[in-house]
Amino acid sequence: MGTNAKSMASTSIIDGLEKKRKIEDEWRSIYSAKQPLNRQDFPPHFTFGVATAAFQVEGASREDGRGLSIWDAFTLVPGKICDGSNADIAVDQYHRYKEDIELIAKLGFKAYRFSISWSRIFPDGLGTKINPEGKRHYNNVINALIDKDIQPYVTLYHWDLPLNLFESMGGWVNEEIVKYFAVYAETCFSSFGDRVKNWITINEPLQTAVNGYCTGVYAPGRREHSSGEPYLVAHHQLLAHAEAVSIYNKKYKDKQGGQIGLVVDCEWSEALSDRVEDRNAAARRLDFQLGWYLDPIYYGDYPKSMQEKLGDFLPKFSERDKELLKNSVDFIGLNHYTARFVRHAADNPEHNDFYRVQEAERIAEWEGGETIGEKAGSSWLYMVPWGVRKLLNYISLRYNNPPIYITENGMDDEDDGMSPLDEMLDDKLRVSYYKGYLAAVHQAIRDGADVRGYFAWSLLDNFEWQLGYTKRFGIIYVDYKNGLERHPKSSAYWFLRFLKAEEDKNDKLDY
Template sequence: MGLEKKKKVEEEWNNIYNSKHQLSRADFPSHFVFGVATSAYQVEGGSKDGGKGPSIWDSFSHTQGKICDGSTGDVTVDQYHRYKEDIDLISKLGFKAYRFSISWSRIFPDGLGTKINHEGIKYYNDIIDALLERGIEPCITLYHWDLPLNLEESCGGWLDEQTVKYFAIYAETCFGSFGNKVKRWITINEPLQTAVNGYCTGIHAPGRSESSSTEPFLVAHNQLLAHAEAASIYRNKFKDEQGGEIGLVVDCEWPEPLSDNLEDKAAATRRLDFQLGWYLDPIFFGDYPESMRERLGDRLPKFSQQDRELLKHSLDFIGLNHYTSRFVGHAANSLEENDFYKIQDVEIIAEWEGGEVIGEKAASSWLYVVPWGIRKVLNYIAERYDNPPVYITENGMDDEDDDVSPLHEMLDDKLRVSYFKAYLAAIHQAILDGANVRGYFAWSLLDNFEWNLGYTKRFGLTYVDFKNGLTRHLKSSAYWFMRFLKGGQVKHGKED
């Protein structure tokens, strides 16, 4: 990375972030949604309560060696029993929306759609009602990685197109049960992570890596079709009466070209194709990106004409999960560890020329604080896909779990405060650039079960004491959001 480019990038960012103007809620449009997010398996617990069936994550987390600290999501932060307490927290902080996911196996324990679990329906209706009573909008994700275990064991889960049919039944049941009170739906969260981590690297459920050169692409294909089926059902049967909208959540790091030479710029564009284009191009343009077709050939499934029609413009908004950015350069013989990255002919690094990292390091190995990257992703989406409505559905950073430091040090999360301030400034600039950004959801409301990393990482605005009754404690970042959203003053951890 040339020093001239480094200087240019940093000057451009400093001109935005070091402005004398202190960013506030009033700088965003009045209709702009500020919310906070979680997912079912990470926070609910109650793994065998209320008639719930097992999911692939229940099985995976109980398999020795799969979770780094040997933990599970059986209880996690116990939101199943403590949702009222957590909704009170959301209200106290001033967020006006809560993005959460429904556990498919809590609605259909076997996943097949033949027998509804009415206890599960009641549970989610109770959550929705509690949110609405406090003036908080429920934003529901139908699938956040926790496939009913029976579907995995009986038909191969996302490898089999039957799962598309079962997902459609499940989605229609949710629309019918909750749609008169829910106006914003998300079909699937981060299908890329399911495809790559579930079926290529194997670090996520269901933990497959045996056929990493083919299975991720079949899984992605079926998830796209499941999204399109659910969106079609919503639009044809429910939208006119219920008046809501439906979208898909994709995740994307910003790949900053390693240099200004054409090869590195092409590599960065290719990286975007394998992140965003993989899922958005079929919806907006009718097929996978050409760079994927060139590299994957017959390994990339083909869409029928009927598939194309179903997928065409099958979303009302894009949900974007964005955490970090890294440099990307061309590498004809990529040293990346698995097929998914090797096939892209890219190298992904996190350092400027000279060894200085791209941004301050968070706890996770991949996460650096690079706020200017989110502006570039948003402007890329606006340019490539004709400026569709976008919600930032996840954005945040993690700390290491630390059971040695005193509680007050763990609560004073200065870097997270800086992270949110800077990323919101970059999002505000993207809006000024013309990007059609409609809302922002911070990740996450609570420290929780962080998938294969267990409880070793903490993403929450709220500290959860896992050793002492799961007590919730607001961090400095929570108080910062409280001040930002309400306009009050916060001193010494208390709102004045």
């Protein structure tokens, strides 16, 4: 390495260490300013809840008329699920929903975000004949929640597309799916909207587009046309969202008095340095996560950076599309877990089309080599609470301070099947995670962000998609070896005390 190169590298490391010091000093001052944080530090009408998804928890995959989904088929393909498992039973919430709702109530949460299985309502996805058993099940769940003074937050689509819609027409690559989603959505509005006042159309369309149709690690596992299909899939999901919202606003909103939104997922992207190219790369990375879905809703088209990088691969909106999409959310749902440093990389080492075209490399270490935060169970998840404050403020600034619900936030533990139960229940790191992230959310509210709710992910350990049962995100431990018994972890007891604004270490759940 020449003298100039050594000098530049040395300067880069010094700049990185200075940035690290500033961020950490600011974070410490916020985190230690008021301890302990509790429910009373948040606005009176702020919603605290827990979240799950149908395919991950319900089980009963072939009971009471439910049709198969793309994830049922995906789990049968050898090598797709790392532990070879499936969600035929999952954690059996289909049969144990009353037990789980009782737990939610005892912990003090006032909201439960769950998803409806499309193929449990319409087994073939087409909307020609409703499955009465599926409708009855969700009516029972909703009624049980209302009886416990818990508000249902219902997600219409959390990745489990009816298999028939994929096999017969290609699923989300076919624009015809928009009308089928609209029929399904309206059926849910008319069936459950007298009690459900909070609707989410689609969960994390980014993950369906990228992991389902680019990397292939999620159902339906496509990667053959990764340069174009992800953007087509995203486009049709946006149109499906807009169509459903239009129906809700025209026919149901006034008489039912509810609200409807879209859930996006985003990790915060922090420029690795103050170099212009790194700042631009970090901004571009956020465009490819958030702007991809929110810019069409708030500004009528995809971000300029995506248009420049993708050209004709990026579909075009018609004038009708733009009109339907315009301001088609009452709130933004944000799923957030972690953060990354980002630097410009013309030759991105992440070898798939979606990341390569962004020319933005994601990095988990400071310039000096220290990791960005303590690592959780999954390789992608680091504890970086200051990231959520920055992200909330970014959304507020870019989209004119919209109402935001944090619809997922949490961390996972590795489950190698060898750790004793008492160790798995004493999840100190998860408690620290929630303390840190809630402190950062509290600070973002003080900054002026219109954050109205927070949902911990997840209520229960469950089927973690391609990771099977090897990772545990729950605040409730599920004993997979002993009848799926539920055991509250230390994090569950922490939330119990937090929501009661008490510090009684002797709180126990009568369970």
